[in-house]
Amino acid sequence: MKYTDATIDQVNAGMQEAHIAFLSYKNFSGTKKAGFLRAIADEIEALGVELVTTAMRETNLPEARIINERGRTTGHCRMFADLVEDGSWVEARIDTAIPDRVPAPKPDIRKMLVPIGPVVVFGAANFPLAYSTAGGDTISALAAGCTVIVKAHPAHAETSTLIAGAINKAIEKTGMPQGVFQHIHGASFEVGQALVKHPFTKAVGFTGSLAGGKALFDLANQRPEPIPVFAEMSSINPVILLPETLSRDAEKTATSLAGSIALGVGQFCTNPGLIIAVEGEGLDRFRKALSAEIQKANSGTMLHLGIADNYAKKLANTLAQKGVKVEGQSSSEANASQGRPHVASVSAEEFMKNPALAEEVFGPFSLIVRCRTNDELLSVVNRSHGQLTSTIIADEAELTKYASLINMLVEKAGRIVVNGVPTGVEVCASMQHGGPYPATTDSRFSAVGTDAIKRFARPVAFQNFPDAVLPYELQALNPLKIWRLRDNEWGRI
Amino acid sequence: MKYTDATIDQVNAGMQEAHIAFLSYKNFSGTKKAGFLRAIADEIEALGVELVTTAMRETNLPEARIINERGRTTGHCRMFADLVEDGSWVEARIDTAIPDRVPAPKPDIRKMLVPIGPVVVFGAANFPLAYSTAGGDTISALAAGCTVIVKAHPAHAETSTLIAGAINKAIEKTGMPQGVFQHIHGASFEVGQALVKHPFTKAVGFTGSLAGGKALFDLANQRPEPIPVFAEMSSINPVILLPETLSRDAEKTATSLAGSIALGVGQFCTNPGLIIAVEGEGLDRFRKALSAEIQKANSGTMLHLGIADNYAKKLANTLAQKGVKVEGQSSSEANASQGRPHVASVSAEEFMKNPALAEEVFGPFSLIVRCRTNDELLSVVNRSHGQLTSTIIADEAELTKYASLINMLVEKAGRIVVNGVPTGVEVCASMQHGGPYPATTDSRFSAVGTDAIKRFARPVAFQNFPDAVLPYELQALNPLKIWRLRDNEWGRI
Incomplete structure (x- = not known):
C-alpha cells in the first residue's frame, strides 16, 4: 500500500478543522466561492498529462474517457461557480411587515438557504474524476458553503491525491481557510465509520454499492443527531420496448442498446440492465439483432479485480437461475480482470417469481424479460424497485396509448428517457440523477446538475431583523440582485 | 371509548385505497385541487358552532383560541389552493435540445416536482385544528397531489371526526376520488406502526413528543424501503438577552416574555423555555420583573390530564436539579388538570454540566440561565441542541457587536427572531418552521407556510419526450403560464 489509513485521531482532528473552517467559509460571498471553484478547475487542468496517465493506470479506463471525464469535472466546477456567483440558488423569500394588520401585526420575515455544515464525501470507483475527489458531491457542497472531507477511493488513491493537490493549490491561491477541503485515505470501514459518526459531520455523499450505502445510511440515522446521507446505490434502469415501435425498429433499437450495455465495460450506474417487452415477431428480431451486436462487442478490462470478479460471480449466478x-x-473471451458482455432472457413469469433476477449485475450485462401480454408487461414494471432511470422505446402514438405506463414509471424512477439510452447523464439544471430507494437513499434530491447543491443546504428564517444585520441576500435593496420571492411576487427585487 | 381502534386489516385496506386513489389524484390539475382545498375550508366553516364547542370541550382551549385556529386552518387551505392554482411550485426546469452540439448532442430534458405518494399524518394534541385532521401536514400533502390517511389524535377524536366529515363532504362536492383522504382512529401504537410500515406509505407527518417522533423515524428507516418522516418534536426555543439592551429594557422584556411563556398554558412548540443572559443589574431587574409577571399569570387547564401530569412531573424534576x-x-394554585406558570434560574456552569436541564418541559415554564461572562453565554448557546427558533433581544448596535452569536444561532435554529417572542408562527412563504434535530427529524423542510408542500414531492426528469406526452407544466407553450427556469433564464416562459 502506498498510502496508509488515517487514524481515528486524524479523523477527529480533521473534523475539528472542518468545523472551524466552516464557521468562516459559510459566510464567504458567492463571488469568492466562485473564484475558488474556478481555480480548482484551472489547477486540475494544470495537472496535465500526469493526471490522465495516472487515472488510466489506476482504473483501466481509456484515455478518451478520462479526458472526457476531466472535462466534465472542470465543467461542473465552473457551472457551480456561475450558480453561486449569481446567488439566486438560495431561494430567498421575503414577506414584509404589515404593522397595522388586524387582529395581529404581520412581522417582517425573510428566509434563505444556508450551508448545512461539514460534509463527508466517499468517492465513486467508476468515476475517478467526475464523482470522486473533485466530483459532483464535493463541488456542490463547496459551492453551498460547506467544508468537505473526502475519503479517497482506495482503487484510485493516487489519482485522488493528485486532485487533492490541485484543490490545495486553489485554496492557497484564492485565500480559502485551512480546512475548507481535506483529503484522507482509508481502505478500512473504520475510517468511513468514524467520519460518518463524528458529531461535526452534518451530511454524507456516497456513490457505490447498495450494501455500502445502506450501511452508512443506517449509521447516520443511529447517531444521537441523525444526519442526511445521499447515497447513490443500485439501479438496473429498465428499458421498455413497446410492441408497434419494436416491430418497426427492432434492429435499430438493438444496435443502440448494445452500445449502451457495453459502454465503458458496463460500469455506469445508468447501465440498461433490464429490457422488458412483449413476445412476438418484433421481440424475436430484436433478440437476434441484440445477440449479434453483443457478440461483436469487446470484453474489456474493468476498474479493478474486485469489480471484475464480482461481475463474473453475479453474472454466473443470474445465468444459473431457473x-x-x-x-x-x-x-x-475475458481474462480475470475483464468483463465479457452478455445478454440473457427470461419469461416474465419466472422473473416475477425470483427477486434475485431484479438485482444489479454491475457490468456489461442486460436481461430481457419476455412478457406474454401488455398486462404482464405492466405487472413487471409495477413490481420493479426504485430506479435512477427508466427508458421507453416508442413513438408518440404508442406513448399516448400507454399513458398508464408513463404514469407508473413516474413513481419508479428519477428520470424517464424516451427513444434514447439511459447512459450519458447531462449536467444541467433540469437533470435529475436520483430516484426512489434502492436507487438512492433520498429520492427528493439530485446528485448531478445545479440542483445537487440543495442536498447541502437548509432554510433559515430571519424575523424582524434590522436590515444591516441581515445577510446580503435578504437586505431590502437586494444588493446582490438575486431572484427573490418578495411578498409573493418573483423578480430580481 | 367512543371510537374503536382500526384493525390491521382496516389499515391495509385503507392504504390500498390510498394507493389506488393516488394513481389518479396525482394527475389532477392545480385548478381541480384548488377547488377541493377551498371546499374543505368552506365545509369546515359550515360546521359552525358545533366544531367550536366540541374542540373546546375536548381540548380545554378557550373559544377565542379555537376560532382563531379555525381561521388559520381555513386560511392555509386557501393559501395552498392559491399556490397550486398558480402551479409554479413544481419548480419546472427546462433545458432544450442542442442537436448539433460537439462532441455529443444535448438532449431535451425537463424536470418538475411530482407528488411522493400516500402520506400518513399523525395529528398534534396541541393544535386540534391547524395541526391535526385538516392541519398543515394534511393540506400541504393534498395540495402536492398526495393522498392522505390521518390517524385521529385520541385526545380530540370527536373534533377530528367532525373535520373528517367536512373533508368528506368536500370530496363529494368536488368529485374527488374515493380514498383521497381517509380518517381512522387508533389510540394504540400498533395502528400507527402498521401505517408507517405499510409499503404503500411514502411519507409521514408527525407533531408530538421526541420519543414518539423518534420511534416513527426509526421505524420508517428500518423499512425495506425507507421513507421520509417529518416529525416536529422537541424545542426549548432559547431567548438570549444581550446586556446593554437588557439593562435598558429589562421590565418591557419581562412583560413580553411572560406573556409568551404563559400563552395557551405554554402548550406551544415555540414556547420560550430557556432564557440566557449575563449576570448584572439588568438581569436582576429582569428576574424581578419576570417573577412579578408570572405571579400574575393564571394557572390554566391543559389539553388533557396526561399533559398536565407530564408538566407537573417534568417541572418538579427540573426544580429538583442541583x-x-x-x-x-x-x-x-393548579388542580390536577392544570398547569401553573413557573420561572426558575440556574447558573450557566450548572446548566452546562446537567443535560437534564436542556430537556423540554412542555407547559408554562422557562428556565433562566445566568452567565458570568459573554464568553460563557456563547458557550451555553454553542452547546445547545437544534431548535425551532432562537430569539435575541438586542438593538441594532448590540446585534452588530454580537455577529458571532448570530453566526452560531444560524447553525442551531430554523428561525431567528429579533426583539420579539418565538410564539406566533406566521403562515407565509418566508416561514421556516423546522430546525436541526431534535427540533425536527429533517431541518431541510418547513412544516408551516407554502414551502411545507415540498416535503411531499420529489423531482422527475423527462428526457426527449414528445411535447404532447409531457405534463402541461413542461410543455413548450407553457399552457399553465407558470414560472420556469428555461435554458437557465427565469420567467413565465
Whole structure:
C-alpha cells in the first residue's frame, strides 16, 4: 500500500478543522466561492498529462474517457461557480411587515438557504474524476458553503491525491481557510465509520454499492443527531420496448442498446440492465439483432479485480437461475480482470417469481424479460424497485396509448428517457440523477446538475431583523440582485 | 371509548385505497385541487358552532383560541389552493435540445416536482385544528397531489371526526376520488406502526413528543424501503438577552416574555423555555420583573390530564436539579388538570454540566440561565441542541457587536427572531418552521407556510419526450403560464 489509513485521531482532528473552517467559509460571498471553484478547475487542468496517465493506470479506463471525464469535472466546477456567483440558488423569500394588520401585526420575515455544515464525501470507483475527489458531491457542497472531507477511493488513491493537490493549490491561491477541503485515505470501514459518526459531520455523499450505502445510511440515522446521507446505490434502469415501435425498429433499437450495455465495460450506474417487452415477431428480431451486436462487442478490462470478479460471480449466478437463457455473449473471451458482455432472457413469469433476477449485475450485462401480454408487461414494471432511470422505446402514438405506463414509471424512477439510452447523464439544471430507494437513499434530491447543491443546504428564517444585520441576500435593496420571492411576487427585487 | 381502534386489516385496506386513489389524484390539475382545498375550508366553516364547542370541550382551549385556529386552518387551505392554482411550485426546469452540439448532442430534458405518494399524518394534541385532521401536514400533502390517511389524535377524536366529515363532504362536492383522504382512529401504537410500515406509505407527518417522533423515524428507516418522516418534536426555543439592551429594557422584556411563556398554558412548540443572559443589574431587574409577571399569570387547564401530569412531573424534576432556584410562580394554585406558570434560574456552569436541564418541559415554564461572562453565554448557546427558533433581544448596535452569536444561532435554529417572542408562527412563504434535530427529524423542510408542500414531492426528469406526452407544466407553450427556469433564464416562459 502506498498510502496508509488515517487514524481515528486524524479523523477527529480533521473534523475539528472542518468545523472551524466552516464557521468562516459559510459566510464567504458567492463571488469568492466562485473564484475558488474556478481555480480548482484551472489547477486540475494544470495537472496535465500526469493526471490522465495516472487515472488510466489506476482504473483501466481509456484515455478518451478520462479526458472526457476531466472535462466534465472542470465543467461542473465552473457551472457551480456561475450558480453561486449569481446567488439566486438560495431561494430567498421575503414577506414584509404589515404593522397595522388586524387582529395581529404581520412581522417582517425573510428566509434563505444556508450551508448545512461539514460534509463527508466517499468517492465513486467508476468515476475517478467526475464523482470522486473533485466530483459532483464535493463541488456542490463547496459551492453551498460547506467544508468537505473526502475519503479517497482506495482503487484510485493516487489519482485522488493528485486532485487533492490541485484543490490545495486553489485554496492557497484564492485565500480559502485551512480546512475548507481535506483529503484522507482509508481502505478500512473504520475510517468511513468514524467520519460518518463524528458529531461535526452534518451530511454524507456516497456513490457505490447498495450494501455500502445502506450501511452508512443506517449509521447516520443511529447517531444521537441523525444526519442526511445521499447515497447513490443500485439501479438496473429498465428499458421498455413497446410492441408497434419494436416491430418497426427492432434492429435499430438493438444496435443502440448494445452500445449502451457495453459502454465503458458496463460500469455506469445508468447501465440498461433490464429490457422488458412483449413476445412476438418484433421481440424475436430484436433478440437476434441484440445477440449479434453483443457478440461483436469487446470484453474489456474493468476498474479493478474486485469489480471484475464480482461481475463474473453475479453474472454466473443470474445465468444459473431457473428459466434464464443466454441470448448472446461477446466473441472475445475475458481474462480475470475483464468483463465479457452478455445478454440473457427470461419469461416474465419466472422473473416475477425470483427477486434475485431484479438485482444489479454491475457490468456489461442486460436481461430481457419476455412478457406474454401488455398486462404482464405492466405487472413487471409495477413490481420493479426504485430506479435512477427508466427508458421507453416508442413513438408518440404508442406513448399516448400507454399513458398508464408513463404514469407508473413516474413513481419508479428519477428520470424517464424516451427513444434514447439511459447512459450519458447531462449536467444541467433540469437533470435529475436520483430516484426512489434502492436507487438512492433520498429520492427528493439530485446528485448531478445545479440542483445537487440543495442536498447541502437548509432554510433559515430571519424575523424582524434590522436590515444591516441581515445577510446580503435578504437586505431590502437586494444588493446582490438575486431572484427573490418578495411578498409573493418573483423578480430580481 | 367512543371510537374503536382500526384493525390491521382496516389499515391495509385503507392504504390500498390510498394507493389506488393516488394513481389518479396525482394527475389532477392545480385548478381541480384548488377547488377541493377551498371546499374543505368552506365545509369546515359550515360546521359552525358545533366544531367550536366540541374542540373546546375536548381540548380545554378557550373559544377565542379555537376560532382563531379555525381561521388559520381555513386560511392555509386557501393559501395552498392559491399556490397550486398558480402551479409554479413544481419548480419546472427546462433545458432544450442542442442537436448539433460537439462532441455529443444535448438532449431535451425537463424536470418538475411530482407528488411522493400516500402520506400518513399523525395529528398534534396541541393544535386540534391547524395541526391535526385538516392541519398543515394534511393540506400541504393534498395540495402536492398526495393522498392522505390521518390517524385521529385520541385526545380530540370527536373534533377530528367532525373535520373528517367536512373533508368528506368536500370530496363529494368536488368529485374527488374515493380514498383521497381517509380518517381512522387508533389510540394504540400498533395502528400507527402498521401505517408507517405499510409499503404503500411514502411519507409521514408527525407533531408530538421526541420519543414518539423518534420511534416513527426509526421505524420508517428500518423499512425495506425507507421513507421520509417529518416529525416536529422537541424545542426549548432559547431567548438570549444581550446586556446593554437588557439593562435598558429589562421590565418591557419581562412583560413580553411572560406573556409568551404563559400563552395557551405554554402548550406551544415555540414556547420560550430557556432564557440566557449575563449576570448584572439588568438581569436582576429582569428576574424581578419576570417573577412579578408570572405571579400574575393564571394557572390554566391543559389539553388533557396526561399533559398536565407530564408538566407537573417534568417541572418538579427540573426544580429538583442541583442549583435550580425558583424565581416565581403563578399565585393561582393548579388542580390536577392544570398547569401553573413557573420561572426558575440556574447558573450557566450548572446548566452546562446537567443535560437534564436542556430537556423540554412542555407547559408554562422557562428556565433562566445566568452567565458570568459573554464568553460563557456563547458557550451555553454553542452547546445547545437544534431548535425551532432562537430569539435575541438586542438593538441594532448590540446585534452588530454580537455577529458571532448570530453566526452560531444560524447553525442551531430554523428561525431567528429579533426583539420579539418565538410564539406566533406566521403562515407565509418566508416561514421556516423546522430546525436541526431534535427540533425536527429533517431541518431541510418547513412544516408551516407554502414551502411545507415540498416535503411531499420529489423531482422527475423527462428526457426527449414528445411535447404532447409531457405534463402541461413542461410543455413548450407553457399552457399553465407558470414560472420556469428555461435554458437557465427565469420567467413565465
